[in-house]
Amino acid sequence: MLRIWRGLLAATPLALGLALSAGHADAQQRDRPIRLVVNVGLQNLDPIASPSFVTRNFAYMVFDTLVAMDSKGEYRPQMLESWQASPDRMVWTFRLRSGLEFHDGTAVTAEDAVASIRRWGQRDSIGRRMMAATRDIKVVDPATFVLELSQPFGHVIEALGKPSVHVPFVMPARIANATPPTTPVREIMGSGPFLFDRDAWVPGERTHFRRNPAYKPREEAADGLAGGKRPLAERVEFLTMTDVSLRAAALTQGEVDYLEYAPFDYLPRFRRDRNLVLSQAGGISQIMGGVSINHHLPPFNNLAMRRAVQAALDRTEIVAAHGLPEGMASPDCVSIFMCGTTYTNEAGGDIIRQPSLERARALLQEAGYNNERVVILQPADSALINPMALVVIDRLKRAGINLDVQASDWSSIAGRWVAREPIERGGWNLVPVVYTGFDMSDPLSNVGIGYNCTNNQPWGYCVEAMKPVLEAYAAESDPAKRKALAAELQRLAIENVTFPISGQFRSPAVWRAELKGVIDFGFPVMWNIERAR
Numbered sequence: 001m002l003r004i005w006r007g008l009l010a011a012t013p014l015a016l017g018l019a020l021s022a023g024h025a026d027a028q029q030r031d032r033p034i035r036l037v038v039n040v041g042l043q044n045l046d047p048i049a050s051p052s053f054v055t056r057n058f059a060y061m062v063f064d065t066l067v068a069m070d071s072k073g074e075y076r077p078q079m080l081e082s083w084q085a086s087p088d089r090m091v092w093t094f095r096l097r098s099g100l101e102f103h104d105g106t107a108v109t110a111e112d113a114v115a116s117i118r119r120w121g122q123r124d125s126i127g128r129r130m131m132a133a134t135r136d137i138k139v140v141d142p143a144t145f146v147l148e149l150s151q152p153f154g155h156v157i158e159a160l161g162k163p164s165v166h167v168p169f170v171m172p173a174r175i176a177n178a179t180p181p182t183t184p185v186r187e188i189m190g191s192g193p194f195l196f197d198r199d200a201w202v203p204g205e206r207t208h209f210r211r212n213p214a215y216k217p218r219e220e221a222a223d224g225l226a227g228g229k230r231p232l233a234e235r236v237e238f239l240t241m242t243d244v245s246l247r248a249a250a251l252t253q254g255e256v257d258y259l260e261y262a263p264f265d266y267l268p269r270f271r272r273d274r275n276l277v278l279s280q281a282g283g284i285s286q287i288m289g290g291v292s293i294n295h296h297l298p299p300f301n302n303l304a305m306r307r308a309v310q311a312a313l314d315r316t317e318i319v320a321a322h323g324l325p326e327g328m329a330s331p332d333c334v335s336i337f338m339c340g341t342t343y344t345n346e347a348g349g350d351i352i353r354q355p356s357l358e359r360a361r362a363l364l365q366e367a368g369y370n371n372e373r374v375v376i377l378q379p380a381d382s383a384l385i386n387p388m389a390l391v392v393i394d395r396l397k398r399a400g401i402n403l404d405v406q407a408s409d410w411s412s413i414a415g416r417w418v419a420r421e422p423i424e425r426g427g428w429n430l431v432p433v434v435y436t437g438f439d440m441s442d443p444l445s446n447v448g449i450g451y452n453c454t455n456n457q458p459w460g461y462c463v464e465a466m467k468p469v470l471e472a473y474a475a476e477s478d479p480a481k482r483k484a485l486a487a488e489l490q491r492l493a494i495e496n497v498t499f500p501i502s503g504q505f506r507s508p509a510v511w512r513a514e515l516k517g518v519i520d521f522g523f524p525v526m527w528n529i530e531r532a533r
Contacts, residue, residue: 033208033235034515034531035256036524037247040382041204041240043411045196046184048123051165052414053436053523057260058238060225060525061209062103063169063190066094066113067161068226071521073284073342075161076226078218079108079170079191081143083157089477092147092156093140099216102172102191110145114138115173117160123181124166125450125457126442129474130159154477155444162445163225164438164523182418193217193231193527204411207238209526222519222528229527232517236526242381251276254512260524261384262510264322270510277518279508283340284437285522286330289318289388289502290447292431296420296460299374300429304367306497309430310352312360312399313392319503321387329505336448336490338504341441343486348494352501360399371402375423376430377416380407384507389432392502396430418458432502436522443473448499449489461498 038057044050047059068078077083081097100108114137121131133153139145147156160168172189179185188196193215200208217228239256241247244263250256252273262270262278270276279285291309299305316331333339334349376393379385397403406428413431421427435447444450451457452466466489473485493499511518517528 031234033237034233034258034526034529035237035239036258036526037241037250037256037260038238038524039260039384040379040410042201042207042238043203044184044414045188047169048120048166048181049184050414051418052411053165054238056165056167057524058196058207059167059169059190060192061194061236062188062192062196063171064100064192064229065161065167065169065225067157069161069163069224070226071224071519075157076223078161078226079113085156089152089154089156090149092149094145094147096143097216097218098143100191101214101216102189103195103212103214104189105214106172107142108170108191109142109173110139111142111173112176113170114145115176116170117168119176119179119181120166120168124162124168124445125454126155126159126162126444127166127168128454129153129444129450129470130156133474152475152477154475154482158442159444164436164445191215193229194236204409205240209236209238210234217527222517224519224521225525229525231527232530233526242383244383251510251512257515258509258511258518258524260509261507263383264324264507267325267508275513276510277513277515278510279520279522281508281520281522282506284338284441286338286340286437286504286506287384287434288333288338288437288440288504289315289385289432289434291392291500291502292417292433292447292459293497293499294427294429294458294460295462295498297423297427297429299367299369299372301460302367303496304363305369306500308360308363308367308369308399308401309396310494310497310500311356311363312395312401313352313500313502314355314395315501315503317395318388318391319505321391322505322507324505329503331503331505333504334494334501336440336446336493336499336501337442337486338437338440341437343441343443343483343490345483345487345490347487348491351494357395357399364400369401373404373423374401374429375404375406375427376432377413377428378405378407379410379413379432381409385410385432385434388434388502392432420458420460438522443470443486443489446493446499448493452498459499461496463492463496463498466492466496 042054044055066079081095084093121127133151135148135150137147194209195212197208211231211234217230220227248266293300319329319331335344337343378389453462469488514532
């Protein structure tokens, strides 16, 4: 057995001693926790306050959603028994399934659903737009609530079924009503398939969950995030291991069961190992790198400065930092919605198709840049972001930007990222980041479009010309018209450099073959998984 992360092994012994009988050892092997190695450590628990993917993954363990996306990208009732729209689609009636309970044994009611929607609707991009189009959302009885629109909004179900940051998870009304959306909730009380063991939580290192015996799954089979979420494992653990070689060794020797992201250098070896299974998820599950720009602060409240950053980003060079096998990267993709998704298009693509340091330097001169300090936050603990961040940093330095590189763990960066502080009080100018197609593939959730001119986002971009187009898209239900509007939104986003993209690629998960029932969906969901017996 590998002698790595000794503190963890001491706290959660594998008990594979030679003195055990073979039968006893096999039983303990089956009953030990399913261990998932997450990309970054979990420090923030509130999926509404935090934009972190690891917080989203945590929340899917302990919370549940009203609507859920299946593997085909279709939206299905989850906590809901049904929904019904009026003929003009201006009034929506929702009814909860019977028997839903929070982890403290109290019933989930329509009041909880309404309070959770209201809190989420103050924080999320698509949620804010839905609530802006809403006249009222009210409780009819303990199982029923009604959403009444004041103006057309063609994305009600898509909003309630949003699969990634920020997900409209349901929590008790007493918590949702008492906590502003930017303030993390103190009590984690969900109704999901697993119970959070707070006493065993070591922030940033390990998180423990126990099966929720009172969870009532839907009757149909699990499919993506939808269907019957059956918690089959008695215990699940999220672990953090920053050294990718140790991750790989721990997986191959059976000390952990599942890696959220397979280290790219080990993919050929993993493919040859019959004891391992590589994710085949593509399309919307792919990843897009980018650079989050703080439009609030100088110097990037200057369009020419933002265009200089965009011109310097060489997607081929940046994605190459991962050493990906052939066929796993799409550096030629110029769509902010990502290639292979519903709204893929090339509007504005000529602006970014050919990167140029020379053009970046000319734009810096045009902007009147005088070597002012630019703070860039480097997520040094993220195996997914850091290799790309190092290339971004190098390219920007070569373009002539005076970078103050501040390396830190992702959880700390996420806290600074969402704060609006001046540079002298911990503020920032640039952050290399990654998003999945779940976050980027729709204009209302896309980080470079959906948050336009809103007060609840850290980037601060506001493109006046984008406002009427985005409003038209939000009201539209015709697919062809939506695509035309999405193309115009992309053109405006690229021209105004709301969020410069830095390359698209696949980053598959990998798990041990003894795990049965794994749902291959693009990010880890731990229901329906059990060990082969």
